Amino acid sequence: MSWLDRQSFLGPDSDQVLQDLTVGLVGLGGGNSHVVQQLAHLGVGGFVLVDDDVISETNLNRLVGGTLEDVLEARPKTEIAKRVVLSVNPEARIACHQAKWQEVAEHLRACDIIIGGVDRIIAKSELEAFCRRFLTPYIDMGMDVHRLGDADEFLVAGQVVLSSPSTPCLRCLGVVTDSALTEEAGQYGDAGGKPQVVWPNGILASTAVGLLVQLFTPWHGRPVRSAYYAYDANQGTMTVSERLGRRASKDCPHFPPDEVGDPRFDIREVVTRAETPIERGTIDTVPLAEPKHRLTALLAMVLDLLPFKVRR
Amino acid sequence: MRKAAQASYRPPSAILHVHTHGGRGRPGFSRVDLDSAASFVPGFAETAPRMPHGLLVLSNDSVHGLLWAGPDRPAFPINSFKRISAPIRADWSDK
Numbered sequence: 093m094s095w096l097d098r099q100s101f102l103g104p105d106s107d108q109v110l111q112d113l114t115v116g117l118v119g120l121g122g123g124n125s126h127v128v129q130q131l132a133h134l135g136v137g138g139f140v141l142v143d144d145d146v147i148s149e150t151n152l153n154r155l156v157g158g159t160l161e162d163v164l165e166a167r168p169k170t171e172i173a174k175r176v177v178l179s180v181n182p183e184a185r186i187a188c189h190q191a192k193w194q195e196v197a198e199h200l201r202a203c204d205i206i207i208g209g210v211d212r213i214i215a216k217s218e219l220e221a222f223c224r225r226f227l228t229p230y231i232d233m234g235m236d237v238h239r240l241g242d243a244d245e246f247l248v249a250g251q252v253v254l255s256s257p258s259t260p261c262l263r264c265l266g267v268v269t270d271s272a273l274t275e276e277a278g279q280y281g282d283a284g285g286k287p288q289v290v291w292p293n294g295i296l297a298s299t300a301v302g303l304l305v306q307l308f309t310p311w312h313g314r315p316v317r318s319a320y321y322a323y324d325a326n327q328g329t330m331t332v333s334e335r336l337g338r339r340a341s342k343d344c345p346h347f348p349p350d351e352v353g354d355p356r357f358d359i360r361e362v363v364t365r366a367e368t369p370i371e372r373g374t375i376d377t378v379p380l381a382e383p384k385h386r387l388t389a390l391l392a393m394v395l396d397l398l399p400f401k402v403r404r
Numbered sequence: 405m406r407k408a409a410q411a412s413y414r415p416p417s418a419i420l421h422v423h424t425h426g427g428r429g430r431p432g433f434s435r436v437d438l439d440s441a442a443s444f445v446p447g448f449a450e451t452a453p454r455m456p457h458g459l460l461v462l463s464n465d466s467v468h469g470l471l472w473a474g475p476d477r478p479a480f481p482i483n484s485f486k487r488i489s490a491p492i493r494a495d496w497s498d499k
C-alpha cells in the first residue's frame with residue numbers, strides 16, 4: 093500500500109517518475125499556491141520555489157495555505173508553499189529562494205519543468221525565454237478581470253499555455269504582444285491593484301497540473317507538448333484556443349533551435365570548480381544537486397542539438 | 405568531421421559523434437569506438453576548448469554516452485538522458 097495507490101492508473105512506474113521530478117515554481121501567489129498544493133498531493137518529489145515577496149493582508153483572498161498568522165509574521169510566500177508541501181509529503185526535496193528568479197536562475201536550470209505564476213507580460217516573456225534556452229517545458233498561467241463597457245459588469249478570463257522547445261511560444265500564440273508590453277510598461281507603478289480572485293486561479297492551476305501530469309505520466313495515448321486553453325469564467329468554459337491549431341504546424345521564429353545553452357559556458361571552469369573541495373554547508377540545494385551530479389548539471393546544454401538532454 | 409568542427413565554433417557547441425548499435429537495452433562502446441574518439445576528441449577540444457566533446461551510442465530504446473572535459477582528461481559517462489518529447493522520459497543510468 094502506498095499513499096498514491098488510487099492514482100496507479102498513471103502508470104506502473106508513475107510513483108517513481110513523479111518522485112524523481114523536480115518542478116520549478118516561479119511566483120507563489122494565487123495561481124501557484126494551488127499548483128504547489130496539488131503537486132504535493134500528486135507525490136512530486138522535488139520543488140524549486142521562487143518568490144521574492146512576503147504574504148500581505150490583500151493576498152489572503154486567494155493564497156491557498158496562507159493564514160492570518162502568516163500575514164502578521166510577514167512570512168515569505170516560499171516558506172508558506174514549503175509548509176504546504178511538507179505537511180503532505182515530509183520527504184519532498186525543497187529549495188526555497190526568496191529572490192527574483194533571475195537572481196537564482198542557476199537553480200531553475202535543474203528543473204524538469206517550470207510553472208510561471210507571474211502577472212506581468214514582460215515577466216512571462218523573460219521566463220519563457222529562459223526555459224527555451226535550457227530546453228525546459230514552461231507552463232504559463234494568467235488571469236484577468238475586464239470591465240464590460242461602462243456597466244458594473246466584468247469578464248473574468250484567463251489562459252494556460254504549455255510551451256515546450258520548438259513548439260509555438262507565447263508570442264506565436266498572442267499572449268505576449270508588443271502592444272501589450274508597451275501598454276504594461278506605461279502602467280508601471282500602479283499595477284499593484286490588479287483584481288485577482290481565488291476560484292479562477294484554482295481552475296487555471298488545475299489545468300496546469302493536468303498538463304504536467306500528461307507530460308510525465310500520461311494516462312492516455314496522446315500526450316501533448318504544446319497547449320493553449322482559454323478560460324471564460326462568465327461562460328464557465330475552458331476551451332482549446334483556435335490560435336494553437338493555426339500555429340501548431342508552423343515553426344516558432346522567436347526561439348531558433350541553435351539559441352540554446354549557456355553562451356558563457358566553459359568546461360574548463362567547470363572542471364576547476366569540480367576539483368575544488370567544497371566546504372561543508374556552502375551548497376543550499378544539496379537535495380537537488382548532489383556532488384556526484386554537479387559536473388553533469390553544468391553540462392546541461394551539451395546535447396541540446398539532439399532530442400536528448402543531460403540532466404543534473 | 406571538419407564541417408562539424410566548424411559549426412561548433414560559433415556559438416560554442418559540443419561535438420558528439422553519434423552512432424547506433426541497434427538492439428535493445430543500454431548499449432556500450434566497442435574498442436573501435438573508443439580508439440576513434442581518442443583520435444578526434446583532441447582536435448575538437450582544440451577547435452572548441454570551452455565545450456566537452458565525446459561519443460553517443462544509441463540502441464533502439466536506450467543511449468549511452470562518454471564525454472571528455474579536455475584533451476588530457478579521462479572520459480566520464482553521461483549519467484542521465486532526458487527525452488524532451490511527449491511524454492518526457494528521463495533515463496538515469498546510475499540509478
Ligand SMILES: [Zn+2]
Pocket residue numbers: 260261262263264265344345346347
Ligand atoms: Zn514563437
